Amino acid sequence: EVQLVESGGGLVQPGGSLRLSCAASGLTVSSNYMSWVRQAPGKGLEWVSVIYSGGSPFYADSVKGRFTISRDNSKNTLFLQMNSLRPEDTAVYYCARDSTYGSSDYWGQGTLVTVSS
Amino acid sequence: DIQMTQSPSSLSASVGDRVTITCRASQSISSYLNWYQQKPGKAPKLLIYAASSLQSGVPSRFSGSGSGTDFTLTISSLQPEDFATYYCQLSYSTPRTFGQGTKLEIK
Numbered sequence: 001e002v003q004l005v006e007s008g009g010g011l012v013q014p015g016g017s018l019r020l021s022c023a024a025s026g027l028t029v030s031s032n033y034m035s036w037v038r039q040a041p042g043k044g045l046e047w048v049s050v051i052y053s054g055g056s057p058f059y060a061d062s063v064k065g066r067f068t069i070s071r072d073n074s075k076n077t078l079f080l081q082m083n084s085l086r087p088e089d090t091a092v093y094y095c096a097r098d099s100t101y102g103s104s105d106y107w108g109q110g111t112l113v114t115v116s117s
Numbered sequence: 118d119i120q121m122t123q124s125p126s127s128l129s130a131s132v133g134d135r136v137t138i139t140c141r142a143s144q145s146i147s148s149y150l151n152w153y154q155q156k157p158g159k160a161p162k163l164l165i166y167a168a169s170s171l172q173s174g175v176p177s178r179f180s181g182s183g184s185g186t187d188f189t190l191t192i193s194s195l196q197p198e199d200f201a202t203y204y205c206q207l208s209y210s211t212p213r214t215f216g217q218g219t220k221l222e223i224k
Contacts, residue, residue, distance in 0.1 A: 035213070037161075037215075044202075044204065044215060044216075044217055044218040045153075045155070045161060045204050045206075045215040045218070046215065047206070047211075047212055047213040047214060047215060050211060050213065058211040058212075059211075060212045061118075061212070094160055094161075098208075099166070100166055100167060100170070101148070101149055101151065101166050101167040101170075101208055102149060102151070102208025102209075102213065103151040103163055103166035103167070103172075103206075103208060104151070104153075104161070104163060104206075105163045105166075105172065107160035107161060107162075108160065109160060110160060
C-alpha cells in the first residue's frame with residue numbers, strides 16, 4: 001500500500017524558512033515524478049513544484065527562487081525547502097506521486113504552513 | 118504559460134441528475150488533462166487522467182472527454198457522495214495549472 005506522509009508545517013514569521021518532508025512507503029521516490037501542491041484557506045489548488053525521476057526540478061513562478069524541491073533516496077523522502085516566506089504562502093501543502101500522463105494518483109494528507117507575524 | 122478556464126464555478130443539482138463541468142486550455146494540450154474530486158478537509162482524489170481514462174476504483178458514472186483545448190467531466194447520475202469540489206489540471210507542461218474549481222452543491 002502506498003503512503004505519503006507530510007510533516008514540517010507550522011507557524012513561521014514573514015521572511016522565515018521552513019522545510020517540509022514527505023515520507024513515502026510503498027513506492028520509491030527516486031523512481032517517480034513527485035510533486036508539491038498547495039491550497040490556501042478557502043481557495044483552490046495551486047501547483048507548486050515537481051521533481052522528475054532524473055532529478056530535474058520545476059517550479060511555479062510564484063515560488064521560483066525561494067523554494068527548492070529535493071529528495072533523499074536513502075530515506076525515500078521528498079522535501080520542499082521554503083525560504084523568504086510570505087503571508088501568501090500560507091496554505092496546506094500536499095505531496096503527490098505523478099503517474100500516467102502526469103496525473104497525481106497518490107496524495108499525502110497535507111501539512112499546514114502559516115506565515116504570520 | 119498555459120491558462121485553464123473551468124466552468125461553472127458552482128453548480129446546484131439533485132441526486133440522479135446528469136451534470137457536466139467544462140475546462141478550456143488557452144492552447145492545445147493534446148490529452149494531458151486530469152480531473153480531481155476534493156471533499157472538505159481531504160486531499161484531492163484522481164478521477165480521470167489523460168482526458169478520458171477512468172482511474173482505478175472510480176465509479177463508471179464519472180467520464181471525461183475532449184482533446185486539444187476543450188474538455189468535459191460528466192457525472193451521469195449524481196449520488197449523495199458526489200457533492201464536492203472538482204478541479205481540472207493540465208499536465209502537458211509546467212506549470213501544471215489547475216482550473217479554478219467547480220463546487221457541486223445539493224439543490
